[in-house]
Structures are given as C-alpha cells and as structure tokens.
Amino acid sequence: MSNAIQAQAERYMDLLAERQRLVASNLANIDTPGYRTKDIDFQFEFMSMAQGASPQTIEVADLPARNDGNNVSLDRETRLLAENTLRFNLAASLVLSNLKMKRLAIHEGNAQ
Amino acid sequence: MAAPISPIQPVPVALPAVTPAGQGQSGGAVFQSVLNEAVSRIDTLNQNAQDSVMKFLSGEGGEIHRVALAVHESQSAFEMFLQVRNKVISAYQEVMRMQL
Amino acid sequence: MSLFDALSISASGMDAQRQRAELLVQNLANSETTRTPEGGPYRRKDVVFSSTPQTSPFGAVFQTVQGGGEGVEVSEVVEDLRPVEKRYLPGHPDADAEGYVSFPNVNPAEDMADLLSATRGYQGDVAAISAVKSMISQAIQLLGA
Numbered sequence: 001m002s003n004a005i006q007a008q009a010e011r012y013m014d015l016l017a018e019r020q021r022l023v024a025s026n027l028a029n030i031d032t033p034g035y036r037t038k039d040i041d042f043q044f045e046f047m048s049m050a051q052g053a054s055p056q057t058i059e060v061a062d063l064p065a066r067n068d069g070n071n072v073s074l075d076r077e078t079r080l081l082a083e084n085t086l087r088f089n090l091a092a093s094l095v096l097s098n099l100k101m102k103r104l105a106i107h108e109g110n111a112q
Numbered sequence: 113m114a115a116p117i118s119p120i121q122p123v124p125v126a127l128p129a130v131t132p133a134g135q136g137q138s139g140g141a142v143f144q145s146v147l148n149e150a151v152s153r154i155d156t157l158n159q160n161a162q163d164s165v166m167k168f169l170s171g172e173g174g175e176i177h178r179v180a181l182a183v184h185e186s187q188s189a190f191e192m193f194l195q196v197r198n199k200v201i202s203a204y205q206e207v208m209r210m211q212l
Numbered sequence: 213m214s215l216f217d218a219l220s221i222s223a224s225g226m227d228a229q230r231q232r233a234e235l236l237v238q239n240l241a242n243s244e245t246t247r248t249p250e251g252g253p254y255r256r257k258d259v260v261f262s263s264t265p266q267t268s269p270f271g272a273v274f275q276t277v278q279g280g281g282e283g284v285e286v287s288e289v290v291e292d293l294r295p296v297e298k299r300y301l302p303g304h305p306d307a308d309a310e311g312y313v314s315f316p317n318v319n320p321a322e323d324m325a326d327l328l329s330a331t332r333g334y335q336g337d338v339a340a341i342s343a344v345k346s347m348i349s350q351a352i353q354l355l356g357a
Contacts, residue, residue, distance in 0.1 A: 013351070014175055014178070017175055017177075017215050017347065018214045020218055020344060021214040021215070021221065024218035024221045024222045024337075025218075025282050025283070027336040027337055027340050028221050028222060028225025028263075029263050029282065030225075031229070031261055033261065033262075074332065077336065081339060081340055084343070089346065095177075095354060096353055099181075099188075100357050106191050106192050107191070108195075168213070173213055175215070175351075176216070176351045176352065180352060180353075180354035181354055183355055184357055
C-alpha cells in the first residue's frame with residue numbers, strides 16, 4: 001500500500017466519520033418537528049480530496065415529510081448506519097494490515 | 113650466461129594524494145549529516161504526534177484515526193532509527209574485532 | 213472529533229426519548245384520575261422536542277460541533293389543551309352539580325402509539341451508539357499496530 005493510497009484511506013475514513021455523525025444527528029431528531037435530514041455529498045468530497053477541510057453539510061432532497069415537516073426516514077438512516085460502519089472498519093483494517101507489514105519489515109520478521 | 117637484471121623502474125602511475133581526515137567531504141561527515149537528518153525527522157514526527165494528541169484531548173478537533181496514525185508513524189520512525197543504529201554499532205564492533 | 217460528537221448526539225436523543233416515554237407512561241397511569249392536588253382531573257402532558265447544536269464532551273464549554281450536526285432536547289413540557297371528558301355519574305364523589313364527572317383528556321390508544329414511537333426512536337439512538345463505538349474501536353487499534 002503506497003503512501004498515496006494510505007492518504008486516500010485516511011480521507012475516506014474522515015468523511016465516513018463525519019457522515020456517521022450526521023446519521024446520529026438525524027436519528028436523534030427523528031421526532032423533532034420541522035427537522036430536515038442532513039448528509040454530505042460523499043463522492044464530491046472524496047474526489048475533491050481537500051486535505052483536512054471539513055466537508056459541507058447538505059440537506060437531502062426527495063424525502064417525504066410528515067405533518068410536522070420532519071423528513072427523517074428510519075429505514076434510510078439505519079441502512080446508512082450499517083454501511084458507514086462497514087466501510088470505515090474495512091478501511092481501518094486495510095490500513096492496519098499495512099502498518100503491521102511495515103512494523104514487520106522494520107524488525108526483520110522478529111517478534112518485538 | 114643470463115643477462116644482467118635491469119634495475120626496478122618506478123611505476124609511472126599517479127596515486128591520489130591522501131588527504132588528512134576532516135578536510136573535505138570524507139565518509140564520516142556524510143554519515144553524520146544523514147544521522148542528523150534522521151534525528152530531526154523523528155523529532156518532527158514526534159512533535160506532530162504530540163500536537164495531534166493534545167488537539168484531540170482538548171476537543172479542538174482531529175479524528176481519532178488520524179491521531180492513532182500520527183502516533184504510530186512517529187513510533188515507527190523511531191523504531192526504524194533504533195534498528196539502523198543497532199546495525200551500525202554491531203558493524204563497527206565487527207570491524208574493530210578484525211585482526212589487521 | 214466526529215465520532216465522539218456522534219456519541220454525545222445519540223446520547224441526547226436517548227435522553228429526550230426517555231423523558232417523552234416517562235411522560236406518556238404518566239399520562240397512561242393517570243388516565244382515570246379525577247382528582248388532583250391542583251383541583252380537577254389530571255390533564256394530559258406532552259414534550260416538545262427541538263434540535264440543539266451539540267457541545268463535545270471533551271471540549272471547552274463553548275466548543276460547538278463543526279458542520280450541521282445537532283443533538284436534541286426537550287425544550288418544554290406542555291399541557292394538552294383539549295377539553296376534559298365529561299361522563300354522567302351522579303353518584304360519584306367528584307360529580308358536579310349536574311352529576312357530571314370530569315375525566316382526564318387522555319386517549320390511551322394514542323399514548324400507547326406514541327410510546328411505541330418513543331421506543332423506536334430510542335432504539336435508533338442505541339444502534340447509532342453501538343455502530344460508532346465499533347468504529348472508534350477499529351480506529352484505536354491503529355495505535356497498537
């Protein structure tokens with residue numbers, strides 16, 4: 001895994017963490033009158049690779065609203081919760097195995 | 113009867129002048145600067161890691177995975193340095209043991 | 213700090229839903245209470261949720277979360293203004309001059325449905341905490357690689 005790929009993996013994890021925070025926010029506000037579902041434009045933020053910059057929070061379009069104006073969908077948020085976790089943990093695992101390999105190389109295969 | 117042996121003639125090869133140690137770029141000086149660079153790099157990484165941890169703990173910001181990676185990187189560089197140092201020392205000792 | 217902020221956001225959600233559930237249970241328990249210390253029958257109460265900019269538990273008092281992430285809180289407890297239910301029971305100790313007793317304006321079916329909704333909301337927050345904990349765990353592993 002090159003340094004460039006690891007840097008991308010780190011950015012990927014940054015964005016997923018932020019996305020998950022918004023999912024938590026949506027779930028906490030599932031019964032708040034007038035609350036609109038929040039997210040980030042993941043693809044766009046990942047492609048733009050702005051190092052360390054905070055991604056932009058956007059409002060999600062095309063979600064049906066209830067009488068009080070709240071448009072949070074339990075199904076959508078639950079699905080995203082699982083998806084974000086799996087992706088994040090996968091990226092972390094890849095980086096972890098890369099780090100372990102490097103450690104091994106430094107110690108020439110001997111246990112530390 | 114054998115012919116008389118001609119006297120040994122000087123070999124017309126120009127040998128490089130041997131400069132005393134400390135003048136110009138000898139092997140020792142190059143190694144010293146490499147060592148200095150390595151130490152200053154480790155210092156930088158260590159500082160980055162510490163800043164990262166402090167920012168995280170004080171709530172200023174920074175993601176947990178980035179903190180973990182910064183700390184890991186600084187530890188890793190230090191370990192690498194130790195390994196190299198150990199190798200250099202054992203190579204030196206081996207040289208010193210040689211019968212000349 | 214996103215992941216840790218998420219934890220405190222979910223915690224605020226759990227807290228709000230719990231308060232809502234407690235009030236609903238109180239309504240249900242008092243659905244037939246005709247006499248209260250303030251006089252008259254029990255009056256139904258409800259919570260009002262509003263979103264809050266969430267402060268991080270690690271941060272300074274005025275540290276706010278970046279971006280649009282928000283927690284939730286119970287901003288008020290309001291009394292249900294729908295009229296009380298009057299039943300004709302002339303022999304009842306709390307009957308008025310015309311023989312009517314005022315009963316609470318609690319509709320048990322409605323509050324049971326609300327309670328179900330509060331439970332689902334609470335469970336959503338619990339699931340979020342569990343997921344985020346798993347992510348934080350994975351990230352911490354990178355330290356000891």
